Amino acid sequence: MRNSFDEKILDEAYDWIKTNQKVVLATVIQTWGSSPRQVGSRMIVNEKGDFSGSVSGGCVETAVVRESIDLIKENKLCKKIEFKVSNESAWEVGLACGGEIAVYLEQVN
């Protein structure tokens, strides 16, 4: 359902920050075709690679974690990543559902 006051992911992000963790917010900002999570879906990642929430059905979370850690290491503010259909025969990151999504990464600073 729509974003609501019950959605706890940003509260969780704030809790992580209060315990001195570096946090990246990863948000689905655009979708094309059949994508598993709607625009506004979000996950959070810390510098160790711990994450919570989701931006897909498990298809691209690993790549988002990796990119988020890089963002923290390079001390960049934000970055946009697009994920497209994956080749089923290869172990590459992508969306098996045939959809495409754009995910926006931003550091909380």
Added chain:
Amino acid sequence: MKITTLEQIIKNKSSKTEFAIVTNLQNGESQVFEPGKKLTGEFENFNKQVENFFNSKKNGIIENSEIFVETYVRPIKVIIIGAVHIAQYLVDFAKSLNFEILIIDPRGYFATSQRFPDLKIINKWPDEAFKEIETNKTTALIALTHDPKIDDPALQYALNKKFYYVGALGSKKTHENRCQRLKEAGFTDEQINSIYGPIGIKLGGKSAPEIALSIIAQLVSETYNK
């Protein structure tokens, strides 16, 4: 996102003030939009578009721009009549969905905070209780006592106020009698037929959590249909 922006978001969430997060995807700057308050600085020129997103409760990128809008709207209010066993499971299910639950039950033994921790229970008769609750066409009612003394006044209130979902627990026979009483009270066939009774989708289960699941499934389905 700046930590001060995140703090404002948390504050708005806890005070249940509706808002939108507006982000410039190019530089990572963001601001919190609230109806009636104007965006400033680099977002100044996007007030109108952000307001449109907010009013249609949508998330997305403003056309021909790099501005992303994410709206936060209040959860749907669901009023349960009867602090019964099924209600305890409904509360559990609703926690992970976009519903805010209120329970009305005039019976003191049922309406205890020990049975329903962290939940607003109004220990009054429905007519009195509704004076304390703000309702509109996006409110839902679930009547669970199957006691006409308690359920009927609540059902009448919900029908008069045109709640988008009105459901009542009870067998087919119980529901027939209920419809007859509402007819005698002057309600039209159309109004009476809009009640989901017996409540819930057919799952086949008979236990309290199974019935709660069938009710919540129907409620979610009707929420998307409205």
